[in-house]
Amino acid sequence: MAERDRLVMRGIRKSFGPVAALDGVELRVRPGEIHGLLGGNGAGKTTLMNILFGLYRADAGEILVGGRPAHVRSPREAMALGIGMVHQQFLQVPTFTVVENIVLGTRLRNRPGLDLAGPLRKIEALAERFGLPFDPRARLGDLPMGVRQRVEIAKALYRGVELLILDEPTTMLTPQQVDALFASLKVMVQAGLSVIFITHKLREVLAVSDRITVLRSGRSVATAPRAEATEHSLVRAMVGEAVDVDRSLLFARGEHEAALAQSGQPVRLALEDLSAADPEGRPALEGWSMTVRQGEIVGIAGVAGNGQHALAEAVMAIRPRQGRVRLDGADLSALATQQLLARGLAYVPENRWEDGCLARASLAHNLILGAHRRPPFSAGRFLQWHVIHTLARALIAEFNIQARGPEAQAGDLSGGNLQRVMLARALSQEAKVLILHNPTQGLDIASIEFVYQQLLRHKRTGGATLLISENIDELFLLCNRIAVIYRGRMAGTLKRGQFDAYAAGRLMSGMPGQDAEAAA
Amino acid sequence: MDGWESFIGLARLILLAMVPYTLASQGTMLAGRAGVFNVAQEGIMLLGASVGFLAALRGGSLWVGMLAAAIAGGLLGLALAYFTSTLKMDQFVIGLALFFVGLGASSLAFKLLVGVTLVLPQIPTLPDLKVPLLGDLPVIGPILFNQNALVYLSALVSLGLYYYLYRTSWGLELRAVGENPKSADSLGINVTAQQYAATIMGSMLIGIAGAYLPMVYTGTFTQGIVQGRGWLSIALTFFGGWRPGLIFAGALFFALVEVGSLRVQIMGGVVPHQVLRMLPYLTTILVMIFAFRWVRVPAFLGQTYDREKRSLS
Ligand SMILES: Nc1ncnc2c1ncn2[C@@H]1O[C@H](COP(=O)(O)OP(=O)(O)O)[C@@H](O)[C@H]1O
Ligand SMILES: [Mg+2]
Numbered sequence: 159m160a161e162r163d164r165l166v167m168r169g170i171r172k173s174f175g176p177v178a179a180l181d182g183v184e185l186r187v188r189p190g191e192i193h194g195l196l197g198g199n200g201a202g203k204t205t206l207m208n209i210l211f212g213l214y215r216a217d218a219g220e221i222l223v224g225g226r227p228a229h230v231r232s233p234r235e236a237m238a239l240g241i242g243m244v245h246q247q248f249l250q251v252p253t254f255t256v257v258e259n260i261v262l263g264t265r266l267r268n269r270p271g272l273d274l275a276g277p278l279r280k281i282e283a284l285a286e287r288f289g290l291p292f293d294p295r296a297r298l299g300d301l302p303m304g305v306r307q308r309v310e311i312a313k314a315l316y317r318g319v320e321l322l323i324l325d326e327p328t329t330m331l332t333p334q335q336v337d338a339l340f341a342s343l344k345v346m347v348q349a350g351l352s353v354i355f356i357t358h359k360l361r362e363v364l365a366v367s368d369r370i371t372v373l374r375s376g377r378s379v380a381t382a383p384r385a386e387a388t389e390h391s392l393v394r395a396m397v398g399e400a401v402d403v404d405r406s407l408l409f410a411r412g413e414h415e416a417a418l419a420q421s422g423q424p425v426r427l428a429l430e431d432l433s434a435a436d437p438e439g440r441p442a443l444e445g446w447s448m449t450v451r452q453g454e455i456v457g458i459a460g461v462a463g464n465g466q467h468a469l470a471e472a473v474m475a476i477r478p479r480q481g482r483v484r485l486d487g488a489d490l491s492a493l494a495t496q497q498l499l500a501r502g503l504a505y506v507p508e509n510r511w512e513d514g515c516l517a518r519a520s521l522a523h524n525l526i527l528g529a530h531r532r533p534p535f536s537a538g539r540f541l542q543w544h545v546i547h548t549l550a551r552a553l554i555a556e557f558n559i560q561a562r563g564p565e566a567q568a569g570d571l572s573g574g575n576l577q578r579v580m581l582a583r584a585l586s587q588e589a590k591v592l593i594l595h596n597p598t599q600g601l602d603i604a605s606i607e608f609v610y611q612q613l614l615r616h617k618r619t620g621g622a623t624l625l626i627s628e629n630i631d632e633l634f635l636l637c638n639r640i641a642v643i644y645r646g647r648m649a650g651t652l653k654r655g656q657f658d659a660y661a662a663g664r665l666m667s668g669m670p671g672q673d674a675e676a677a678a
Numbered sequence: 679m680d681g682w683e684s685f686i687g688l689a690r691l692i693l694l695a696m697v698p699y700t701l702a703s704q705g706t707m708l709a710g711r712a713g714v715f716n717v718a719q720e721g722i723m724l725l726g727a728s729v730g731f732l733a734a735l736r737g738g739s740l741w742v743g744m745l746a747a748a749i750a751g752g753l754l755g756l757a758l759a760y761f762t763s764t765l766k767m768d769q770f771v772i773g774l775a776l777f778f779v780g781l782g783a784s785s786l787a788f789k790l791l792v793g794v795t796l797v798l799p800q801i802p803t804l805p806d807l808k809v810p811l812l813g814d815l816p817v818i819g820p821i822l823f824n825q826n827a828l829v830y831l832s833a834l835v836s837l838g839l840y841y842y843l844y845r846t847s848w849g850l851e852l853r854a855v856g857e858n859p860k861s862a863d864s865l866g867i868n869v870t871a872q873q874y875a876a877t878i879m880g881s882m883l884i885g886i887a888g889a890y891l892p893m894v895y896t897g898t899f900t901q902g903i904v905q906g907r908g909w910l911s912i913a914l915t916f917f918g919g920w921r922p923g924l925i926f927a928g929a930l931f932f933a934l935v936e937v938g939s940l941r942v943q944i945m946g947g948v949v950p951h952q953v954l955r956m957l958p959y960l961t962t963i964l965v966m967i968f969a970f971r972w973v974r975v976p977a978f979l980g981q982t983y984d985r986e987k988r989s990l991s
Contacts, residue, residue: 174986213864214986234866249861251854253977262854263865266847313865 194367242314252299517569574605720908721780730889751885
């Protein structure tokens with residue numbers, strides 16, 4: 159058994175301060191297989207792979223590569239053992255060209271001048287063989303994420319890997335790009351490579367893996383061949399007892415309450431011809447018009463960086479914009495952010511740490527931010543701290559926020575708990591319209607489920623929701639309609655019932671949709 | 679003819695004044711390309727001036743002085759690298775602390791070796807070296823090819839650094855460390871080694887820049903000898919966009935401002951000399967207002983890299 163394994167990791171432990179990220183993990187990978195590593199956010203997948211790649215030092219455990227004990231103390235040693243890794247957050251130098259990024263750190267000959275002709279030929283051959291098209295001479299920072307990822311893969315292949323680790327490689331890809339990636343992976347394993355494919359998405363791991371290991375809270379709970387794994391067994395292994403799988407929205411199959419049509423309801427939020435620029439002054443959003451009805455969840459799909467941020471900030475008047483914003487028919491275009499909040503618009507920004515909270519302020523402080531000038535929190539110029547603390551304690555209980563109390567610092571919370579704070583703040587101020595940007599990014603499964611349940615609650619009370627998300631599955635699950643944003647413009651819309659990942663993918667990459675109509 | 683004479687004289691002065699700016703800024707740039715933002719230039723230059731002068735006085739040769747100044751600068755660079763790269767402490771705090779170390783150590787060394795005297799000991803100034811043939815050209819000859827060795831050296835250093843950064847794989851690795859050390863680390867590049875090497879070499883250049891001052895201008899060491907050139911070299915590095923070629927050009931400009939304001943001062947007139955002394959700094963601020971629009975600094979400049987630390991992104 160052991161001889162057949164290209165990689166064995168046994169009893170791996172790792173703590174970050176008080177947090178035990180890995181608690182005795184076992185992983186075995188065979189030659190020529192795609193090994194799926196499945197687990198919710200925070201399960202320890204990245205930590206485990208960083209240990210294998212020599213970026214983190216394990217506290218305990220052993221690693222065998224090709225049957226021999228390996229002490230991987232740095233990425234250089236990992237690469238010498240034939241291990242390559244494509245990181246979740248790409249480790250690239252945006253100011254370098256593609257070739258420079260790929261050859262960086264390899265021993266190049268220094269003729270008078272940096273000789274890149276040889277490497278260039280080798281890279282082009284690799285790209286051809288594994289189906290990874292890109293322009294090697296382009297400046298990396300100018301390339302879209304899908305291409306940058308191919309460069310990361312080429313970087314590993316260029317170094318002659320035998321074991322390739324891909325950490326959540328699909329998060330920034332359109333469905334078409336995911337298929338192309340899977341095709342490349344198949345070519346690699348046919349050539350004898352082993353691939354560790356990390357994901358938190360069931361569908362993907364079932365689509366491409368030969369064997370699957372599930373990780374939960376720092377423990378490997380199961381390893382099974384693809385043929386023996388079912389969606390249900392994997393979900394159970396992934397979430398344990400933390401989530402009621404049968405009643406959960408996240409794992410819901412078929413239609414459910416969230417998707418109920420809301421056509422008869424009056425229009426709550428109307429955006430008319432909204433345009434805004436990015437901080438450098440380039441247009442980021444152009445002529446955006448849409449409506450959201452009461453009790454409706456409307457999604458904005460798109461590849462990251464296509465104007466989603468500008469759209470959210472334009473609606474909330476955080477950045478200067480042209481066009482109109484109406485709430486229940488009233489024109490709010492001239493109002494400032496503070497007044498929009500008072501009228502019932504609530505915004506949960508994508509970057510929780512930087513845009514969403516005051517990291518060094520208390521929870522109580524963060525929970526009333528935006529409403530702090532209004533009664534009952536403020537009387538005249540003075541804050542009513544006893545009222546604020548009472549409310550904070552109530553919200554901490556209601557939203558199940560894990561924290562010491564209202565005095566805890568927001569910056570000390572985990573991502574999932576901070577997101578609960580964001581939602582508690584938005585929903586406690588009687589929001590009529592909720593604008594959310596990637597609300598579940600980086601959250602553990604229980605927190606994702608919580609966010610979805612809160613959205614549903616908001617929907618039931620007649621609230622309108624604008625859900626901006628890069629997670630297409632999430633949009634398909636929750637939305638009545640989806641508008642696709644591409645380079646700041648509406649590329650098309652999809653109605654519930656016609657949701658199709660490939661149609662969305664085409665729109666997201668700027669290709670004209672086939673059966674999608676123009677903007678509603 | 680007289681016009682030519684004074685033009686040549688002025689141009690020669692500008693090239694002389696260009697040397698310390700060039701060396702100090704190229705040294706700053708080198709460390710910065712590895713992500714280490716050195717702000718101790720003023721202190722390193724003072725120490726270089728003091729140690730360089732004393733070693734030349736005792737050792738009997740200006741070259742011994744240059745070497746000693748480079749070593750002294752290199753030691754401060756080593757300290758900067760140790761505290762920031764190994765101990766992961768804040769680069770600005772350590773840099774400012776090292777400025778004061780340089781300030782104190784420079785006058786301490788002078789007091790210990792020379793003591794308090796009325797007549798300051800003198801060392802000879804750097805001789806001019808005439809390049810054969812080229813040195814005989816009219817106008818260009820005396821300006822460009824009949825200068826002291828460090829004028830040539832600073833041009834060569836600039837050229838060498840350009841070649842190193844953009845034409846060698848070592849340079850590629852160095853630049854990667856300053857842009858994204860995590861990426862460099864993940865590709866097996868020794869981030870710490872790169873930062874040490876760049877910081878120490880850079881500080882050696884800054885030390886030589888300091889030693890240049892007594893060897894060319896005063897022949898002796900005084901407390902005020904550096905006169906803010908160290909601080910200005912930081913501005914110059916930004917002005918030059920952290921690129922060797924532009925820094926060299928910028929150094930010529932800074933030298934022009936320095937020589938120009940001295941000229942006006944000597945000619946006398948209505949402008950109080952305090953205002954003229956402010957001129958280089960004012961010009962710097964004015965230039966920076968425009969320069970900052972196009973300047974690109976190394977992305978990781980001023981930050982410390984810790985492999986197991988999570989980066990917020
Ligand atoms: N560099 C780090 N410093 C502190 N804590 C960390 C670090 N990396 C990961 N963790 C913690 O370890 C746990 C596992 O994280 P991670 O391996 O990133 O999970 P996954 O990749 O499965 O989402 C989490 O609780 C996370 O907060
Ligand atoms: Mg991860």
